[in-house]
Amino acid sequence: MIIVTVRRQKAPKIRNRYGWVFADELVDIQADRDLGIANVFEENGGFLGKGLFLKGASKTVRMLTLRDEEIDEPFFLRRFRRALSVRTRINPNVAYRLINAESEGLPGLIVDRYGDYLVAQIRHPALEEKKPQIISALRALYEGGIRGIFERSDFESTPEYRLNRHSGVLWGEVPEETTVWVDGIAYLIRFKTGQKTGLFLDQQASRAKARQLIRTYHLEGQPALDLFCYTGGFSFTMAQEGMTTLGVDKSAPDIETAQRMAEINGLTGQTGFIVDDVFSWLLNQTMEKPPLGKPYGLIVIDPPSLIKSQQERPYGKRLLTELVRSVLPLLAPNGLICLCSCSYHLGWEEMIESVRRASADCGKAVIVVDQNVQSPDHPWLLQMPETLYLKCLWMTVPVEGETERR
Amino acid sequence: MIIVTVRRQKAPKIRNRYGWVFADELVDIQADRDLGIANVFEENGGFLGKGLFLKGASKTVRMLTLRDEEIDEPFFLRRFRRALSVRTRINPNVAYRLINAESEGLPGLIVDRYGDYLVAQIRHPALEEKKPQIISALRALYEGGIRGIFERSDFESTPEYRLNRHSGVLWGEVPEETTVWVDGIAYLIRFKTGQKTGLFLDQQASRAKARQLIRTYHLEGQPALDLFCYTGGFSFTMAQEGMTTLGVDKSAPDIETAQRMAEINGLTGQTGFIVDDVFSWLLNQTMEKPPLGKPYGLIVIDPPSLIKSQQERPYGKRLLTELVRSVLPLLAPNGLICLCSCSYHLGWEEMIESVRRASADCGKAVIVVDQNVQSPDHPWLLQMPETLYLKCLWMTVPVEGETERR
Numbered sequence: 181m182i183i184v185t186v187r188r189q190k191a192p193k194i195r196n197r198y199g200w201v202f203a204d205e206l207v208d209i210q211a212d213r214d215l216g217i218a219n220v221f222e223e224n225g226g227f228l229g230k231g232l233f234l235k236g237a238s239k240t241v242r243m244l245t246l247r248d249e250e251i252d253e254p255f256f257l258r259r260f261r262r263a264l265s266v267r268t269r270i271n272p273n274v275a276y277r278l279i280n281a282e283s284e285g286l287p288g289l290i291v292d293r294y295g296d297y298l299v300a301q302i303r304h305p306a307l308e309e310k311k312p313q314i315i316s317a318l319r320a321l322y323e324g325g326i327r328g329i330f331e332r333s334d335f336e337s338t339p340e341y342r343l344n345r346h347s348g349v350l351w352g353e354v355p356e357e358t359t360v361w362v363d364g365i366a367y368l369i370r371f372k373t374g375q376k377t378g379l380f381l382d383q384q385a386s387r388a389k390a391r392q393l394i395r396t397y398h399l400e401g402q403p404a405l406d407l408f409c410y411t412g413g414f415s416f417t418m419a420q421e422g423m424t425t426l427g428v429d430k431s432a433p434d435i436e437t438a439q440r441m442a443e444i445n446g447l448t449g450q451t452g453f454i455v456d457d458v459f460s461w462l463l464n465q466t467m468e469k470p471p472l473g474k475p476y477g478l479i480v481i482d483p484p485s486l487i488k489s490q491q492e493r494p495y496g497k498r499l500l501t502e503l504v505r506s507v508l509p510l511l512a513p514n515g516l517i518c519l520c521s522c523s524y525h526l527g528w529e530e531m532i533e534s535v536r537r538a539s540a541d542c543g544k545a546v547i548v549v550d551q552n553v554q555s556p557d558h559p560w561l562l563q564m565p566e567t568l569y570l571k572c573l574w575m576t577v578p579v580e581g582e583t584e585r586r
Numbered sequence: 587m588i589i590v591t592v593r594r595q596k597a598p599k600i601r602n603r604y605g606w607v608f609a610d611e612l613v614d615i616q617a618d619r620d621l622g623i624a625n626v627f628e629e630n631g632g633f634l635g636k637g638l639f640l641k642g643a644s645k646t647v648r649m650l651t652l653r654d655e656e657i658d659e660p661f662f663l664r665r666f667r668r669a670l671s672v673r674t675r676i677n678p679n680v681a682y683r684l685i686n687a688e689s690e691g692l693p694g695l696i697v698d699r700y701g702d703y704l705v706a707q708i709r710h711p712a713l714e715e716k717k718p719q720i721i722s723a724l725r726a727l728y729e730g731g732i733r734g735i736f737e738r739s740d741f742e743s744t745p746e747y748r749l750n751r752h753s754g755v756l757w758g759e760v761p762e763e764t765t766v767w768v769d770g771i772a773y774l775i776r777f778k779t780g781q782k783t784g785l786f787l788d789q790q791a792s793r794a795k796a797r798q799l800i801r802t803y804h805l806e807g808q809p810a811l812d813l814f815c816y817t818g819g820f821s822f823t824m825a826q827e828g829m830t831t832l833g834v835d836k837s838a839p840d841i842e843t844a845q846r847m848a849e850i851n852g853l854t855g856q857t858g859f860i861v862d863d864v865f866s867w868l869l870n871q872t873m874e875k876p877p878l879g880k881p882y883g884l885i886v887i888d889p890p891s892l893i894k895s896q897q898e899r900p901y902g903k904r905l906l907t908e909l910v911r912s913v914l915p916l917l918a919p920n921g922l923i924c925l926c927s928c929s930y931h932l933g934w935e936e937m938i939e940s941v942r943r944a945s946a947d948c949g950k951a952v953i954v955v956d957q958n959v960q961s962p963d964h965p966w967l968l969q970m971p972e973t974l975y976l977k978c979l980w981m982t983v984p985v986e987g988e989t990e991r992r
Binding site for chain 2: 192195196197262265266269270283396397398514527528529532535536539540543545546547548549550551553556559560561562563565568575578579
C-alpha cells in the first residue's frame with residue numbers, strides 16, 4: 181500500500197490536471213515498497229487520485245487518474261479506446277502514435293502503431309509491473325487487427341528511474357522490418373535498430389507543411405538540404421514535390437535505410453545522402469561550390485534534442501545559432517529555412533532569439549512565414565506545458581537586391 | 587535637415603534591422619523641423635540609414651532603410667515591387683495586404699488590395715508629406731490594373747502622433763462598396779464604413795485552418811458559434827463546410843453587412859447573426875438551451891484587441907479567461923474552440939495561462955490541437971517581435987465520458 185499526501189497549496193494544480201507531483205510537494209509518504217501505484221491525498225484528507233510512485237525520484241508521483249478506479253486491464257483499455265477514437269478521426273495513415281504518455285493520462289507509456297505491429301516504450305518502473313495488462317488491453321483494442329507488439333524501452337533515461345533497458349517481442353510475431361505508408365511515402369521500419377520506435381511520427385505535420393510551402397512558394401525544381409536527415413522523411417517529401425535533395429546524418433545505418441527507402445519510393449535519382457557529422461560538414465560548405473551546384477531553395481534543420489535540461493539551454497541556443505548562421509549563406513533567393521527544436525526546455529522566444537543572433541552575424545533580415553508544432557497524434561495538454569516539445573519555424577530572407585543594389 | 591545620433595550600444599540593433607529608435611536611445615538631435623526624414627548616424631559618425639522622424643515621440647525614429655538612398659517615388663516603387671512579387675507567389679486571391687508597415691521596411695504605411703481598388707492607411711505624420719509619391723508609385727506598380735485608391739487613416743492613434751484622421755478618395759474612382767472573392771467566399775467591402783481597411787485579411791490563414799480542421803475532426807453537420815463575428819468571415823467558412831452557424835457582434839452595421847453577404851453567398855439558411863455585446867450575450871447562455879438547439883462543434887472567439895499597452899495585459903488576460911470559461915460548457919463532445927488574440931503584448935505563454943485558468947474553473951482538461959498566426963501576406967520580421975501580433979489556439983476537451991463515468 182502506498183499513500184502520499186500533497187501539500188495543501190499544490191492540490192489545486194493536481195485537480196487542474198497538472199500530472200507531476202514533485203518530491204518537495206509531498207508532506208507525507210506511507211509506503212511499504214519503493215515503487216507502485218500510489219493513492220494520492222491532500223492535506224485535509226480529500227482524495228486526489230492515483231499515480232505512478234517512485235521513491236526518491238524528483239517527480240515522485242505521476243498522476244494516472246483523478247478518480248478512485250483500479251489501474252487494471254479495463255482501465256488501460258478505456259484509455260486506449262479513447263486515444264484510438266481520436267486517431268481514427270484525425271489520422272488517415274496506418275502509422276501513428278496511439279499513446280502519448282502524459283497527454284493521454286498515461287505517464288511513462290508510449291505506443292506507436294506501424295501497420296500490423298505496435299511498438300511500445302515503458303518509461304516508468306512502476307508501469308513495468310503492469311506490462312501483462314497493457315499487452316492484453318492492446319490486443320483487445322485491435323481485436324485481432326495486429327500481429328505483434330515489440331518493446332523498445334532501450335532509450336536513455338535518468339539513473340533515478342533504474343529502468344531495465346528492454347528491447348524485444350512482447351507478443352506475437354514481429355519481423356526484422358516492415359514497410360508502412362505515411363502521406364504517400366513508404367517508410368521502412370526496422371523494429372530493432374531504428375531510433376526511438378522507428379519513425380519520427382511527430383514530424384508528420386512538418387513534412388505536410390513542407391509539401392504545402394514548396395507549392396505555395398514555388399520551390400519545385402530547386403535543390404534542397406535535409407540536415408540530421410535520419411532515414412530521409414523530409415528528403416522524400418521534398419523530392420516528391422520536385423526538389424533535388426541532399427541529406428546529411430552521421431548514422432551510417434540510418435543513411436543505409438534512407439538509401440533503401442529511396443529505392444522503394446523510386447526516388448534514387450532525386451535524392452542523395454551523406455554520412456557525416458552535420459556540424460563539421462557545414463564547415464566545409466560555401467555558396468560558391470554547393471554540392472548540388474546551386475544554392476538551396478529549402479533547408480531543413482531537424483537536430484536531435486540539443487537540450488536535455490534547463491542547464492543545457494544556453495549551449496543548445498548557441499548550437500541553433502551556429503546551425504542557422506552556417507546555412508543562411510547557402511540559401512537561394514526567396515528560399516526557406518525550416519528550423520526545428522524538439523526540446524520543451526526551449527520556448528518560441530528563445531528559438532527566435534537564436535535565429536536573431538545568427539541573422540545579425542550574417543547581416544540578413546529574416547521573415548517568419550509559418551510555424552508548427554508536433555503532429556496532432558502527439559497531443560499536448562494545455563495544463564502541462566512540458567508536453568509541447570517540438571517547435572518548427574519556417575523562415576525566408578527577403579530579397580534585398582531590388583532595394584539595396586540600385 | 588534632420589540628423590540624429592544613436593547611442594553607441596544601440597547601433598548594432600539598428601544594423602540588425604530592428605526598426606525603432608526610442609527617444610532615450612538618441613544622444614543628439616539636429617533638426618530644423620519637428621517631423622520629416624532623418625539621417626541616422628551612430629556615435630562614431632558612421633551612417634546607419636534613414637527613417638521617419640517625429641520630435642517628442644517615444645519612438646522618435648522609425649527606420650526606412652539602412653542605405654543612403656532618396657526616399658522618393660522610385661524608393662516606394664522598389665519596395666512595392668518587392669512586396670508585390672511575394673504576394674504574387676503566395677496569394678491566389680485578388681484581396682491581400684500589399685504593404686505591412688515595418689515588416690516591409692515601410693513603417694507607418696498599410697496598403698490593402700481589394701480587386702480593382704486599393705485602401706491605404708498612413709500612420710505617421712512624416713509619411714503624409716510623401717503621399718503624392720506613394721500614390722504615384724502605387725499607380726505605377728499596377729500599371730492601369732486598379733481603378734481607385736481610398737484612404738482610411740481615421741483609426742485611433744496615440745495623441746503624440748498628431749495625425750489628421752483622413753478618410754476619402756486619394757485617386758481615381760472608388761464606389762461605396764465592392765465585392766471580392768477570398769478563398770471561395772464573396773466579401774462585401776464597404777470602403778467608407780467598414781472597420782480598418784474593410785476586411786480582416788490577417789485572419790485568412792485562420793479561416794483556412796478552420797476549413798481544414800472541420801474536415802479533419804468531422805465537425806460538419808454540427809452547430810458553430812462565431813463570437814465577435816464582424817461581417818461573418820468565419821461564419822461563412824464554417825457554413826460552407828456544412829456547419830450551422832450563429833454569429834454575435836455588437837455592431838449593427840457590420841451585422842447588416844454580414845446578412846447581405848449571407849444572401850450573396852447563398853448561405854442565409856445556414857447562418858444566423860445577432861447584434862449583441864458578446865460578454866453579456868454569453869452570460870445568458872446555458873448548455874441546456876443553446877440557441878441552435880445543440881452544443882457547438884466549433885466555437886470561434888476573435889475579439890478586437892483587448893490589450894493596447896503593457897499596462898492593460900492583466901485586464902486582457904482576465905477577459906480571455908472569462909470568454910473561454912463562458913464557452914467551455916457550450917462545447918460539444920470532441921468539439922473545438924479557436925481562441926484568437928490580436929495584441930502583440932500578449933505572448934503564447936500568456937494566452938495559454940489565460941485558458942489554463944478558465945479550464946481550472948470548469949474542471950476540464952484542454953488539449954491544444956493546432957495553432958497559427960497572422961496570414962503570410964502580413965509577414966512578421968524576426969528582428970522585430972512586435973510585428974507578430976495575431977495568435978490563434980485551436981483546442982479540444984478530451985472526452986472524459988468513457989473513463990470517468992464507469
